Amino acid sequence: MPTLDAPRALQSSQRIWDQEILPALYEYIRIPNKSPAYEPRWQQNMDRAVSLIEAWCRKQPIGGLQVEVVRLPGRTPILLMEIPGEGSETVLLYGHLDKQPEMTGWRQGLSPWQPVREGDKLYGRGGADDGYSSFASMAALRLVQEQKLSHARCVVLIEACEESGSTDLPAYIEHLTTRIGKPSLVVCLDSGCGNYDQLWTTTSLRGMVSGNLRVDILTEGVHSGDASGIVPESFRILRQLLSRIDDEQTGRVKIEGLQMQVPAERLKQARLTAEVLGDEVWNKFPFVPGARPVVTDKIEMILNRSWRPALSITGIEGLPPLESAGNVLRPYTACKISLRIPRAWIRSLPRGW
Numbered sequence: 630m631p632t633l634d635a636p637r638a639l640q641s642s643q644r645i646w647d648q649e650i651l652p653a654l655y656e657y658i659r660i661p662n663k664s665p666a667y668e669p670r671w672q673q674n675m676d677r678a679v680s681l682i683e684a685w686c687r688k689q690p691i692g693g694l695q696v697e698v699v700r701l702p703g704r705t706p707i708l709l710m711e712i713p714g715e716g717s718e719t720v721l722l723y724g725h726l727d728k729q730p731e732m733t734g735w736r737q738g739l740s741p742w743q744p745v746r747e748g749d750k751l752y753g754r755g756g757a758d759d760g761y762s763s764f765a766s767m768a769a770l771r772l773v774q775e776q777k778l779s780h781a782r783c784v785v786l787i788e789a790c791e792e793s794g795s796t797d798l799p800a801y802i803e804h805l806t807t808r809i810g811k812p813s814l815v816v817c818l819d820s821g822c823g824n825y826d827q828l829w830t831t832t833s834l835r836g837m838v839s840g841n842l843r844v845d846i847l848t849e850g851v852h853s854g855d856a857s858g859i860v861p862e863s864f865r866i867l868r869q870l871l872s873r874i875d876d877e878q879t880g881r882v883k884i885e886g887l888q889m890q891v892p893a894e895r896l897k898q899a900r901l902t903a904e905v906l907g908d909e910v911w912n913k914f915p916f917v918p919g920a921r922p923v924v925t926d927k928i929e930m931i932l933n934r935s936w937r938p939a940l941s942i943t944g945i946e947g948l949p950p951l952e953s954a955g956n957v958l959r960p961y962t963a964c965k966i967s968l969r970i971p972r973a974w975i976r977s978l979p980r981g982w
């Protein structure tokens with residue numbers, strides 16, 4: 630059986646990305662098509678993003694390619710592509726095109742809706758998560774067909790609701806059941822990799838429990854010189870409540886029910902991964918000078934980010950920005966909680982969760 634000529638494929642891939650995909654990704658980044666959870670009026674921008682990607686995909690020189698936008702009433706659209714292949718099996722390639730909100734913390738010169746290229750990185754909202762997925766799927770199939778190699782029938786399914794918890798996806802899977810067929814392989818183009826030197830497979834990703842926690846103590850703000858010591862501080866109460874979730878010294882989640890026994894095989898893989906990646910496990914993150922990771926052991930770092938729960942506070946409300954903060958004891962403090970929980974724990978939940 631003929632195999633892929635890798636150097637040739639790499640050359641073609643480079644050309645397709647540089648000349649065809651990157652210009653489209655630039656355009657895509659400029660569209661603020663935030664997921665419905667962050668933008669109730671999502672329709673117009675989502676349609677723009679879908680049209681852009683749809684038009685690009687339609688132009689692809691892929692034998693038998695069929696491109697369709699599927700719309701169920703009241704739901705975000707789905708981009709569906711079918712590519713006939715040999716044999717009876719089907720490969721499903723999955724991705725999404727909706728985006729996270731702008732958020733804060735962009736480095737000077739970078740912003741969510743303005744694409745900026747620095748070296749081999751393209752900055753802007755949605756390019757990597759997960760706008761690249763349609764382009765990468767099409768490019769991969771082109772490389773195979775260019776070398777006249779055979780492949781199975783492929784179905785590419787790109788949803789527009791992932792960042793809102795994929796609430797529209799089940800309805801589409803049901804609606805398209807017969808068209809999709811029974812995939813024997815699902816390639817999910819929405820994860821990360823340890824480095825770009827080898828092929829990686831994601832074996833476990835943590836899920837997330839998210840919610841808002843709000844502490845109300847007064848009906849309006851009062852002078853802190855007058856009220857502090859009598860009126861409990863809402864931020865302090867919030868701190869106490871958060872300390873029930875995790876240990877503020879170590880970050881370890883205190884809810885024992887969320888702790889997993891890491892399977893022996895995964896422990897072994899974590900050791901091997903730490904060996905391969907070395908300091909890349911932690912130094913890929915933009916630490917300020919002098920800052921250090923939560924733990925020193927690289928295997929522990931890998932296990933922490935894949936098999937252990939962790940708490941992050943991703944938003945806060947009820948506090949003025951520093952430049953307009955005065956001596957006021959504020960009426961309330963609220964925060965958004967993002968609690969990462971191991972996947973195996975989610976799987977052990979009773980049906981219906």
Ligand SMILES: [Zn+2]
Binds near residue numbers: 758
């Ligand atoms: Zn994603």
